[in-house]
Every structure is written in structure tokens, then in C-alpha cells.
Amino acid sequence: MKSDIILAGVGGQGILSIAATIGMAAVDKDLNLKQAEVHGMSQRGGDVQSHLRVSSKPIASDLIPKGKADIILSVEPMESLRYLPYLSKTGWVVTNTTPFVNIPNYPEMDTVMAKIAEQPNHIAIDADKIAAEVATKRSSNIVMLGAASQFIDIEFEALEEGLRKIFERKGDAIVESNINALRAGRAAAEEILASRN
Amino acid sequence: MxxxxxxxxxxxxxxxxxxxxxxxxxxxxxxxxxxxxxxxxxxxxxxxxxxxxxxxxxxxxxxxxxxxxxxxxxxxxxxxxxxxxxxxxxxxxxxxxxxxxxxxxxxxxxxxxxxxxxxxxxxxxxxxxxxxxxxxxxxxxxxxxxxxxxxxxxxxxxxxxxxxxxxxxxxxxxxxxxxxxxxxxxxxxxxxxxxxxxxxxxxxxxxxxxxTRPDLEKISMESPYNTYTDAPDRSLGIIACGIAHNYLMENFQDRELNHPVLKLSQYPMPRKDIERMVEECDKILVLEDGYPVIEELLKGYQEAGTPVTGRLDGTLPRDGELTPNIVANSLGFPFEEGADVPDLMVGRPPAMCKGCGHIDAYQALNIALEEHGPGRVFADIGCYTLGALPPYNAVNSCVDMGASITMAKGAADAGLLPAVAVIGDSTFTHSGMTGLLDAVNEKTPITVILSDNYTTGMTGGQDSQALGHLEQIIEGLGVEPEHIRVFKPTAANLDDMVNIIKEEFAYEGVSVIIPRRQCIQTLRNKSLVMKVKELGL
Missing domain, CATH: 3.40.50.970 (Thiamin diphosphate (ThDP)-binding fold, Pyr/PP domains)
Known part of the structure; x- marks a missing residue:
């Protein structure tokens, strides 16, 4: 198996927790993993991305080549479009629809959503809203992981287990809340796909 | 394990x-x-x-x-x-x-x-x-x-x-x-x-x-990290240094690698491996994630011998990090990119956090400088460097750790007055203190804004060596206590801050103004919050 995933968002939105969860699951399944993160200046509200590669074979590059990503998993709508050159022709854009507006020239939301809708394979869900309903608003990143999970070649249970390990130090309540967020994201994405068929 | x-x-x-x-x-x-x-x-x-x-x-x-x-x-x-x-x-x-x-x-x-x-x-x-x-x-x-x-x-x-x-x-x-x-x-x-x-x-x-040189070259030859992999197509030999080797191999996941490759991860260079490649290959491509160090060494100035390509002849870009795609280009391998980045996309530069004390300090500084005109604020390395960007447009330099105070001094010596330095607490103890001593010794008229947030903010909130004794250090360096002005930078204090800055602009000697408020990113760091309380800050 091989999953090349671009995680996208804005500094502070928690894409590294998504990466850590997938990473934990991959290590448990004895898969190879490379995950390039952005630290430093951009974490102050700038655009950030992480290249996450999971494979049953050894992985050469820490960076995903352009045109090779299987998924762009974005916790912010405009950011889901920034890395399109990396997406393969058959890849999926999975994005949150709640914008993170910290710049004065953020484009019109309608045009952003229209552009996302133009992508041949896309899923757009309001992860902030879902997170607020089933967990806390801060779990919207984990909702997005849930939404993308069906395109990642790792069993869903392994992702749940990964979440448990990552959040276990913070107590059962936090673990359960994140697992709820993961499941709700998965369900929302499945519903969208079912409605299209 | x-x-x-x-x-x-x-x-x-x-x-x-x-x-x-x-x-x-x-x-x-x-x-x-x-x-x-x-x-x-x-x-x-x-x-x-x-x-x-x-x-x-x-x-x-x-x-x-x-x-x-x-x-x-x-x-x-x-x-x-x-x-x-x-x-x-x-x-x-x-x-x-x-x-x-x-x-x-x-x-x-x-x-x-x-x-x-x-x-x-x-x-x-x-x-x-x-x-x-x-x-x-x-x-x-x-x-x-x-x-x-x-x-x-x-x-x-x-x-x-x-x-x-x-x-x-x-x-x-x-x-x-x-x-x-x-x-x-x-x-x-x-x-x-x-x-x-x-x-x-x-x-x-x-x-x-x-x-020790010959010994070090010998262990480079024997090193398990330097490997020469021979292959039949000797029209090109490839030297891949460090992480560049990953980008090379990424391009051969679905292709056979027919060229000799020297993976180079230990220096000084393994001389015999280099000599072998020079001798056996018609051309050498050097992949380095950084300067063309090895390429330049092999190429020399005489342009004789085996041709060497890489960053210096445009086969690879002269600057910037390597990527799998850049390496693919250098090998002449085509690749299909995904869709273009849509036109609606805008940049999202890093910015100071909402509620950051540096922002209030800059707002006051900008008002105080209105009557003097632009171009006189020398900043330093830290989150406050982001004050160079809109909407603040508050600073005119960022060069190296500590350069704010010394550059302000030089500008003041040249007659550009008022001359202002903006520096953080951690950068000040890193490299600002000696420059401040220079200014004190000559009584150079500079105004130093020492924006104190109790931490090394940009890198993620590490300890600041200045914590708890900043004024002591400044006084010890000889700044007069009446020209060390401390206040809390908040929107409510704006007028007071502006007045203090203006008063110190008028002073013909060294002033250090300390806007002091904890970095909001560190408010969840309990031990720092406790320490700040203990110190009575």
C-alpha cells in the first residue's frame, strides 16, 4: 500500500495532530512513514503544510513529488487549493469549509467553494460545526481526519488506536471526544459520497 | 527493538x-x-x-x-x-x-x-x-x-x-x-x-x-555512509550529497537506475571514489541541498577534464532547496503536475498573534514617529521582525542577532535622529548587550525599544536568559535609571506609551524603553506564569 497525503492549514490549526495520529497508526501496522513538517516562522498564522507518506515499501523522499499526492487533507478551504499541483489526477481534495480569515484580502467564499466544487474528486464538510456538535470545536482537525480516512489505506480502527495513544495522557474524556470527532467526520464524508451515487 | x-x-x-x-x-x-x-x-x-x-x-x-x-x-x-x-x-x-x-x-x-x-x-x-x-x-x-x-x-x-x-x-x-x-x-x-x-x-x-587529513580521507573512503554504486551507463555519473540522495532515488522508484551513483554523506570527500567517477564517466551531475560546494570543487576554474553540471551551469537552480521535481528536471525526466494553483489564491504570510504585546508597542512607536518621518527604526531577529509587514510597516532593518542597537548607533552617529532600535529580551541577552555598552560609552542618542515578553517567542517559547534581571543588566551597562522606562503595552495605555517614547526621543543619550507583557503563546506554560508571579513582574 501507499498513501501520499498533503496536510494543509494555517499555523496553529492542528495539522500536526492529524499527522501524529496517522503516524502512530502506521508505526503500529509496521508500515514505513516519512512526514515532513513546517516549524518556525510560518507557525505564526502563516500557511503550513505537511507531507505525509505511508507505504509498505521503503520511502525515498521526505517530500511528495508534484502530481503524486493521493489526498490533500485541508483544515481550511482556501488552503486546500494551494497545493493542487501536488495532487494526482485521481487524488482527492478533502477539506473543511469553515474559513480561517486572518488576512485582509481573503477571497470571496463563494469563489473558493466553487473552485473546490470544480475538483474532480472532492469532499467538503463543515468540520467546525460537526466538531462543536459531537466533541469540542478544537477537534475539527480530527473530524477532517475522519472525513479523509476512507481514502487512507490504513484500517479505521488503527486510526482510533492511534488517537488513543496520542491523547491518553490527557485523560479518557479527551480521548473519547476525539474518537467521536473522528467517527463523525467519517460518517459525514460517507453520507456525501452516498448522496452522489 | x-x-x-x-x-x-x-x-x-x-x-x-x-x-x-x-x-x-x-x-x-x-x-x-x-x-x-x-x-x-x-x-x-x-x-x-x-x-x-x-x-x-x-x-x-x-x-x-x-x-x-x-x-x-x-x-x-x-x-x-x-x-x-x-x-x-x-x-x-x-x-x-x-x-x-x-x-x-x-x-x-x-x-x-x-x-x-x-x-x-x-x-x-x-x-x-x-x-x-x-x-x-x-x-x-x-x-x-x-x-x-x-x-x-x-x-x-x-x-x-x-x-x-x-x-x-x-x-x-x-x-x-x-x-x-x-x-x-x-x-x-x-x-x-x-x-x-x-x-x-x-x-x-x-x-x-x-x-590528520589523510586519515580523515581514509575513513571517508571506508565509511558505510559513502557508497559508490556502479552501473553500465557511464555517459553520466551522479554525486548525491546528504538528503539530495533521497530526491534522486525518488525518481527511480519505477525506473531502472543505469548510472553510477556516489552517495556522499561523509567529508572530507573520499578521493578515490571521486577519481573513479571522473575517470569512468563522461559527465558528472552533482546534487547538493545547499551551496554548490562539491560541484565548485570538482569544476575548478580551468573548465578542463570531465564536465561537471549542477547548480553552476543552470542544470539545477542556483538557489533554494532541492525537491524530487527539481532533480527530475535535471535528469530530463518528464512529470505530470496536478492542477494549477487557482488565481483566487492569496498569500498568507506569518503574522504576530492577536493580542501580542509587540503590536501595541509598534502602534505607539508609529504614532510617536509621525512627526519625524519614516526610515529610522532598526529591528532585530524575533517575532517583532514581522512588524516590517503591513499593516504596521514599522521597521526598516533586520540583519542579524543584536544588529538593531548597533545599527541605530551608527545611524545616530551619521546624524539620523531620532534613531530607534527594536529588540526582544532574548535577542538582547544573546547579542544586544555589548552594542548597548558601545552606545552608553559614547552617550550616543539612541532610543532602544526592548520589547520584553519573558521568552524566546519565534522558536516556540524557550527560556529567556533575561528573565528577572533585565533592568539590572541595563543599569549595569551604564544606562541611567531615569531613562529606563517600563510599561505594559496595551491599547488602554496607548497615549502614555506615545508620550514616554516622545520624551525619550528628546533625550540626547541612551534610553531603553521596555514594553513588558508575557507572550500570549506562553500563557499556558504554568512554570513560566508562576516564575513571572514570583519575580513580581
Whole structure:
């Protein structure tokens, strides 16, 4: 198996927790993993991305080549479009629809959503809203992981287990809340796909 | 043994701990920060009481680590590439003193300048110092090389450099650990004059360093990290240094690699391997994530012999980090990109956080400067550098750690008044104090805005060496107490702040204005909040 995933968002939105969860699951399944993160200046509200590669074979590059990503998993709508050159022709854009507006020239939301809708394979869900309903608003990143999970070649249970390990130090309540967020994201994405068929 | 999922930085840290490290000395700097942080959080390191507290700057760090190596223990110092400029004096001379306990210097370079002001290549420094350089290709090598580097340092009586770039520093992968070694006991150097670099002794030591050259080339030839893989198509030979080897191999996942490849991860260069490639191949392509160091060395100035291509002839871009696609281009391999970035896309530059005290300080400074006109604010390295961007447009320079105060001094000497410096508390104790002394000694009319947030903010909230004694330091350097003005930067205090700044503009001597409020990113750091309370700040 091989999953090349671009995680996208804005500094502070928690894409590294998504990466850590997938990473934990991959290590448990004895898969190879490379995950390039952005630290430093951009974490102050700038655009950030992480290249996450999971494979049953050894992985050469820490960076995903352009045109090779299987998924762009974005916790912010405009950011889901920034890395399109990396997406393969058959890849999926999975994005949150709640914008993170910290710049004065953020484009019109309608045009952003229209552009996302133009992508041949896309899923757009309001992860902030879902997170607020089933967990806390801060779990919207984990909702997005849930939404993308069906395109990642790792069993869903392994992702749940990964979440448990990552959040276990913070107590059962936090673990359960994140697992709820993961499941709700998965369900929302499945519903969208079912409605299209 | 179970694999650990580690950043390149963390792999270096774990490798050092397992090799019997007794102390790490460092100042935070992207992309090197996580090495020291990992040791600070490590259970074994804490049990062993391995030194890991932050130093004031890279020079003090380098010298402290050298002192520990003098005392026979294994020591490491870590810094970003430009930090090595600060520590360069100690670094170059540490190659002349040699070591007693193993001494490892980690330099983390930042090609493409993700978080830096240049993309200098630390391999040039390593060559300059005439010491071995190890350039890991992945996290496991980062671990293994660090683990072995201390022994290499002791065996050849030289510091050993580990050079990484941002992508390895901040990329995570599985790492298998080796046996945990015991720390070294305290011991004195066998020769009591070894570390006394009087000219007569330095000349002797330098000759010894020159004499190690053939040995260092020999171990590069024998190194498991330098591998020559022969292949039938000798129309092109490829030299891939460090992480560039990954990008090369990425392009051969679905293709057969028909060209001879020299993977180069240990310097000085393995001479015989290079000679072989020069002799057997019609052309050589050099892939380096940084400066064209090896390419230039092979190419020389005479343009004779085997043609060498790379960054210097446009086969690869002259600047910026390498990527799999850039390497594909250099090999003439086509690739299909995804869709274009849509036109609606706008940039999202980093910015100061909502509620940050620096913002209030800049608002006051901008108002106070209105009557004087633009172009007179010299800033420094830290979050407040972002004040250069809209909507603040508040600063006119950012050059190197500490340069705000000294550049303001020079501008004031030239007659540009008022001349303002903006510097943070951690940068001030890193490299601002000596410049302030220069200004005090000459009573140069400068106004220093020392924006104090109790932390090293940009790199993630590490300890600030200034905490609890900033005014004492400033007074000790000779600034008059009535011209040290402290206030809390908030929107409600705006008028007061503006007035204070204007009053100090009018003073024809050194003023230090301290807008003081805790970095909002550190408000969840309970021990810092407690400490600030204890200090009555």
C-alpha cells in the first residue's frame, strides 16, 4: 500500500495532530512513514503544510513529488487549493469549509467553494460545526481526519488506536471526544459520497 | 527493538544521549531547536542529569561544550546555520585545540530560507575548520552518525560536524536505537598545554590537524555512509550529497537506475571514489541541498577534464532547496503536475498573534514617529521582525542577532535622529548587550525599544536568559535609571506609551524603553506564569 497525503492549514490549526495520529497508526501496522513538517516562522498564522507518506515499501523522499499526492487533507478551504499541483489526477481534495480569515484580502467564499466544487474528486464538510456538535470545536482537525480516512489505506480502527495513544495522557474524556470527532467526520464524508451515487 | 518515530532533530538528540552524552549547549534557532528540546524532555537525560539548559547565544554554547569536552566528557552543541557565524571564533579554534571527550557540533541549514535570512551552507565552515563533516540522508543515519561521531571525535582529536537541512530536521520517520552507553568520567587532557593556543602551541597543534587529513580521507573512503554504486551507463555519473540522495532515488522508484551513483554523506570527500567517477564517466551531475560546494570543487576554474553540471551551469537552480521535481528536471525526466494553483489564491504570510504585546508597542512607536518621518527604526531577529509587514510597516532593518542597537548607533552617529532600535529580551541577552555598552560609552542618542515578553517567542517559547534581571543588566551597562522606562503595552495605555517614547526621543543619550507583557503563546506554560508571579513582574 501507499498513501501520499498533503496536510494543509494555517499555523496553529492542528495539522500536526492529524499527522501524529496517522503516524502512530502506521508505526503500529509496521508500515514505513516519512512526514515532513513546517516549524518556525510560518507557525505564526502563516500557511503550513505537511507531507505525509505511508507505504509498505521503503520511502525515498521526505517530500511528495508534484502530481503524486493521493489526498490533500485541508483544515481550511482556501488552503486546500494551494497545493493542487501536488495532487494526482485521481487524488482527492478533502477539506473543511469553515474559513480561517486572518488576512485582509481573503477571497470571496463563494469563489473558493466553487473552485473546490470544480475538483474532480472532492469532499467538503463543515468540520467546525460537526466538531462543536459531537466533541469540542478544537477537534475539527480530527473530524477532517475522519472525513479523509476512507481514502487512507490504513484500517479505521488503527486510526482510533492511534488517537488513543496520542491523547491518553490527557485523560479518557479527551480521548473519547476525539474518537467521536473522528467517527463523525467519517460518517459525514460517507453520507456525501452516498448522496452522489 | 521497537522503532521510534523521530524528527531528524530528535534522532540526533537520541543518538547523542545513547552515545553517553553529558551535556548539550544551544541557543534556540529554527531548524535546530528540537534537538535540545528533546534532550530537555528525555527521561534518561533527566535521570542522568545531562546538561540541557539554554545558553545565552551560540558562542557561549560552543565554548561551554568545548569546556565539557576538555574535562573528558562527551559534549554537543547545536545551532542553526547563522548561529554558527556567532560561534565561528570558538568553532574554528576548537579544531586547533582538539578535544579530550568527544565534541559534536550540529549545524542545521535552511536552504530556501524558510525561517532565516540567508541559506549559507555549513559544509563550507566544516571544511574551513578542517574537521570531518557527516551529512545524514535520513533519520536513521542521523541517529547512527551522531552515535558514532563522539568516538570519531575522540579518535582523531577533532570536533565532528553534523550537517542537516530543514527537510531532514523537521521530517519524521522510524528510528531503531542502539545500546545505551555510559557517560565518560571527568579526565584532564593528557597534554596540559593542548588547549593553550599561544602561537607556539597553536602552530604545533595546527600541524597535527593538517596531519590528520589523510586519515580523515581514509575513513571517508571506508565509511558505510559513502557508497559508490556502479552501473553500465557511464555517459553520466551522479554525486548525491546528504538528503539530495533521497530526491534522486525518488525518481527511480519505477525506473531502472543505469548510472553510477556516489552517495556522499561523509567529508572530507573520499578521493578515490571521486577519481573513479571522473575517470569512468563522461559527465558528472552533482546534487547538493545547499551551496554548490562539491560541484565548485570538482569544476575548478580551468573548465578542463570531465564536465561537471549542477547548480553552476543552470542544470539545477542556483538557489533554494532541492525537491524530487527539481532533480527530475535535471535528469530530463518528464512529470505530470496536478492542477494549477487557482488565481483566487492569496498569500498568507506569518503574522504576530492577536493580542501580542509587540503590536501595541509598534502602534505607539508609529504614532510617536509621525512627526519625524519614516526610515529610522532598526529591528532585530524575533517575532517583532514581522512588524516590517503591513499593516504596521514599522521597521526598516533586520540583519542579524543584536544588529538593531548597533545599527541605530551608527545611524545616530551619521546624524539620523531620532534613531530607534527594536529588540526582544532574548535577542538582547544573546547579542544586544555589548552594542548597548558601545552606545552608553559614547552617550550616543539612541532610543532602544526592548520589547520584553519573558521568552524566546519565534522558536516556540524557550527560556529567556533575561528573565528577572533585565533592568539590572541595563543599569549595569551604564544606562541611567531615569531613562529606563517600563510599561505594559496595551491599547488602554496607548497615549502614555506615545508620550514616554516622545520624551525619550528628546533625550540626547541612551534610553531603553521596555514594553513588558508575557507572550500570549506562553500563557499556558504554568512554570513560566508562576516564575513571572514570583519575580513580581
Amino acid at each position: 521497537q522503532k521510534l518515530l523521530l524528527l531528524g532533530d530528535e534522532a540526533i538528540a537520541q543518538g547523542a544521549i545513547d552515545a553517553g552524552l553529558s551535556g548539550v549547549y544551544a541557543y534556540p534557532g529554527t531548524p535546530s531547536t528540537e534537538i535540545t528540546e528533546y534532550i530537555q524532555d528525555s527521561k534518561i537525560a533527566n535521570e542522568r542529569r545531562i546538561h540541557s539548559k539554554w545558553s545565552s547565544n551560540e558562542k557561549t554554547a560552543m565554548e561551554s561544550a568545548l569546556g565539557m569536552a576538555y574535562a573528558g566528557k562527551r559534549a554537543m552543541t547545536c545551532m542553526k546555520h547563522v548561529g554558527l557565524n556567532v560561534a565561528a571564533d570558538a568553532f574554528i579554534n576548537a579544531a586547533i585545540t582538539g578535544v579530550n571527550g568527544g565534541f559534536v557540533v550540529v549545524a542545521a541549514d535552511d536552504p530556501s530560507m524558510h525561517s532565516s535570512q540567508n541559506e549559507q551552507d555549513s559544509r563550507v565552515y566544516g571544511k574551513f575548520a578542517m574537521i570531518p563533516i557527516l551529512e545524514p540522508v535520513n533519520q536513521q543515519e542521523a541517529y547512527d552518525m551522531t552515535y558514532a561521531a563522539f568516538e570519531m571525535s575522540e579518535r582523531f582529536n577533532v570536533p565532528v560536524m553534523i550537517r542537516i537541512t530543514t527537510r531532514l530536521a523537521h521530517s519524521r520517520a522510524g528510528v531503531v536505537r542502539k545500546e545505551l552507553l555510559a557517560e565518560k568520567e571527568v579526565s584532564l587532557p593528557k597534554d596540559p598545554t593542548q588547549f593553550v593556543l599561544l602561537p607556539s602551541i597553536a602552530r604545533r597543534n595546527y600541524k597535527k590537524l593538517i596531519e
